[in-house]
Amino acid sequence: MRLQILGAARQVTGSMYHVDTPAGQFLVDCGLYQGQDHPRGQNRRDFGFDIAELDWVLLTHAHIDHSALLPRLVAMGFRGEVITTPGTADLCELMLLDSAEIQEEDAAFDLKKWRKHGRHGPPPLPLYTVEDVHKCLRAFRSVPYNRTEELARGLSVRFRDAGHILGAASIEVWVTAAGRERKLIFSGDLGSLGQPIVRDPQLPEPGDIVLIESTYGDRHHDPYAETVARFEEIVERTIAQGGQVIIPAFAVGRTQAVLYELANLLRAGRIPEIPVFVDSPMAIDATEIFRRHPECFDEEMNELIRSGNSPFSFPQLKICRSREASMAINDFTDPCVIISASGMCTGGRIRHHLRHHLRRRQDTLLFAGYQAAGTLGRRILEGARYVTIFPREHHKVRCRVEMLDGFSAHADRDELLAWAEAVGSGAEAIFCTHGEEQAALALAEGIRERLAVPVHVPEILDSFDLLEPRADI
Numbered sequence: 001m002r003l004q005i006l007g008a009a010r011q012v013t014g015s016m017y018h019v020d021t022p023a024g025q026f027l028v029d030c031g032l033y034q035g036q037d038h039p040r041g042q043n044r045r046d047f048g049f050d051i052a053e054l055d056w057v058l059l060t061h062a063h064i065d066h067s068a069l070l071p072r073l074v075a076m077g078f079r080g081e082v083i084t085t086p087g088t089a090d091l092c093e094l095m096l097l098d099s100a101e102i103q104e105e106d107a108a109f110d111l112k113k114w115r116k117h118g119r120h121g122p123p124p125l126p127l128y129t130v131e132d133v134h135k136c137l138r139a140f141r142s143v144p145y146n147r148t149e150e151l152a153r154g155l156s157v158r159f160r161d162a163g164h165i166l167g168a169a170s171i172e173v174w175v176t177a178a179g180r181e182r183k184l185i186f187s188g189d190l191g192s193l194g195q196p197i198v199r200d201p202q203l204p205e206p207g208d209i210v211l212i213e214s215t216y217g218d219r220h221h222d223p224y225a226e227t228v229a230r231f232e233e234i235v236e237r238t239i240a241q242g243g244q245v246i247i248p249a250f251a252v253g254r255t256q257a258v259l260y261e262l263a264n265l266l267r268a269g270r271i272p273e274i275p276v277f278v279d280s281p282m283a284i285d286a287t288e289i290f291r292r293h294p295e296c297f298d299e300e301m302n303e304l305i306r307s308g309n310s311p312f313s314f315p316q317l318k319i320c321r322s323r324e325a326s327m328a329i330n331d332f333t334d335p336c337v338i339i340s341a342s343g344m345c346t347g348g349r350i351r352h353h354l355r356h357h358l359r360r361r362q363d364t365l366l367f368a369g370y371q372a373a374g375t376l377g378r379r380i381l382e383g384a385r386y387v388t389i390f391p392r393e394h395h396k397v398r399c400r401v402e403m404l405d406g407f408s409a410h411a412d413r414d415e416l417l418a419w420a421e422a423v424g425s426g427a428e429a430i431f432c433t434h435g436e437e438q439a440a441l442a443l444a445e446g447i448r449e450r451l452a453v454p455v456h457v458p459e460i461l462d463s464f465d466l467l468e469p470r471a472d473i
C-alpha cells in the first residue's frame with residue numbers, strides 16, 4: 001500500500017496525492033498548478049500513474065488548485081468516479097466550466113502567435129475543453145458529510161466538514177491491507193474558526209496516517225472580530241478621503257464572506273450607504289449556489305436567514321455580469337467598494353480595475369486572502385512600486401495597500417496545530433503538505449514539539465509505504 005505525493009509539495013497549488021491499496025487506487029484531489037512560477041506545461045505533464053488503473057478521485061473541495069485537472073484526467077482515459085460532497089459537486093460545475101473557457105481562450109491566443117511566428121512545432125491545443133468538462137461532470141457522485149461510504153471491500157470513506165468553503169471536506173479513508181485496517185486522513189484545506197457562513201472545521205477521529213495542509217503553518221491570523229473592525233475602519237477611512245476600495249477576492253468563498261460582512265456593516269449603519277459592485281460573473285453564480293446549500297451553513301447564518309435577512313444582498317449591491325456593466329464601473333467616481341476576481345490578481349476583471357486604481361492615492365487595494373509566491377497580488381503586497389498587469393504596460397502603485405489575513409478561509413498556525421494534535425496523536429506518520437516550504441517546515445517543527453510522531457515534509461514525487469511509513473521517512 002503506497003502513497004505518492006504528486007502535487008502541493010512545499011507549495012500551495014497543484015494538490016494531488018495518489019494511493020495504491022489492495023482494494024483499488026485512488027487520488028485525493030486533482031488540482032491545477034497556478035501562478036507565474038508554474039509554466040503552463042506543468043499542467044500537461046504525465047500524471048505519473050496508469051490512469052486506466054485508477055478507480056476513484058476523492059475531492060476535498062472545488063477550488064481549482066484542487067479540482068481543475070479533473071477534466072484532463074477524464075480526457076486522458078479516467079473511467080472511475082469522482083466522489084465528493086453535494087456542495088463541491090455543484091461548485092465544480094461552475095468552476096471547471098470557467099476553467100475550460102480560460103484554457104480555450106489561452107489556446108486561441110497561443111494559436112495566433114504560433115501562426116504569426118512561422119508555425120514551429122505542433123499547434124497549441126487547450127489543456128481541455130468545455131466538452132471535456134461536461135464529460136468529467138458525469139463522473140461525479142455526491143456523498144453527504146458524515147456518511148460512511150464503502151467504495152469496495154476493504155475501502156471506505158467519510159467526508160467531514162473542513163469549514164473552508166461551501167462543501168469543503170476533510171476525508172477519512174479506511175483501508176484494509178495485510179490483514180489490518182488502517183485509517184488515512186486528508187485534511188483538505190482547513191477553515192479558520194469563527195469564519196462566517198460555513199461551519200467551523202469538524203475534527204475527524206484520530207487516524208494512522210495524516211496529511212495536513214500548512215498554508216499558514218508559520219503565521220497567526222488576527223481574531224476574526226478584529227478583522228471585521230479593521231475592515232470597517234479601512235472602508236470608512238477610504239470613503240472619508242473620497243476614495244474607492246478595491247477588493248480582489250476568490251469568486252468562491254471569499255467574495256461571499258466579504259459581502260456577508262459588508263451587509264452586516266450596512267445593516268447596522270456602521271458605514272455610509274455607498275454602492276458595492278460585485279464584478280465577477282463567477283462570483284455571482286457561486287453566490288447562487290451558496291443559497292442552494294443551507295445544509296452547509298453555520299448557526300449564525302441560519303439565524304440571519306430565519307430573521308428574514310438576506311446574507312448576500314442589500315439595496316446598495318450592484319451586480320455586474322456583462323462586460324459593459326463591468327466597464328461602466330470605471331465611470332463611477334464617487335466612493336464605493338469594488339469586489340472582483342481573481343483573488344491573487346492573476347487573471348480576470350480585477351486586472352482592469354488595478355490598471356485604473358493603482359495610481360490613485362485616495363483609493364485602497366484591500367487583499368482579503370493569501371497571495372501565493374509569483375502572483376501579481378504578492379508583488380504588490382510586497383511593496384513593488386511598479387507592476388506589469390498586461391504585457392508592456394507598467395503601472396505605478398500609489399494607492400494604499402492593505403491586507404486582512406483574518407478573512408482568510410484557511411486555519412492559522414495555532415488552529416492547524418490544534419487539529420494535528422487532535423487527529424494525529426496516535427498516528428504512525430504525519431505529512432505536512434500544501435504550504436510554501438517555510439510554512440510547511442515551521443508547522444512540522446511545531447507538531448514535533450507537541451507529538452511523539454514522525455512528521456515529514458515531502459518533496460514532489462516522494463512515495464511512502466503506508467504499512468511501514470517510518471522506513472521511507
Ligand SMILES: [Zn+2]
Pocket residue numbers: 061063164189
Ligand atoms: Zn481551497
